Amino acid sequence: RPNGHEAERGTVGGGAAVSGYYVGQMHNDGAWNQVDGVDGLAGGYKSLTIRYATNETNCVKSLFVNGVFVRRVSFPATGGWETFA
Numbered sequence: 823r824p825n826g827h828e829a830e831r832g833t834v835g836g837g838a839a840v841s842g843y844y845v846g847q848m849h850n851d852g853a854w855n856q857v858d859g860v861d862g863l864a865g866g867y868k869s870l871t872i873r874y875a876t877n878e879t880n881c882v883k884s885l886f887v888n889g890v891f892v893r894r895v896s897f898p899a900t901g902g903w904e905t906f907a
Contacts, residue, residue, distance in 0.1 A: 827859070828843075829845045829855050830844055832856050832857035834853075834854065834855050834856075835854055836850060836852035836854045837851070838850065844875075846903075849876070870885075873906050873907070874907060875900050875902065875903050875907070876898075876899055876900055877900075878897075881898075882894050882896050882897070
């Protein structure tokens, strides 16, 4: 997909694991996924879309950009690990 950066092509750790076309086990304490090489072009505001699936009712993760904490992000349950939103 144009201008897309797939998470499974990034680096994972803390219990996260690449499983085919997605990063799984992100519910583990300390799990993380890092995507490098994202070109911000001329800077300024950019849009980030995260496609996810979770069966958890309270999935909250921290978002960092260039190593700087940006915000906590909540991911509502989608109804299962194979139901993406």
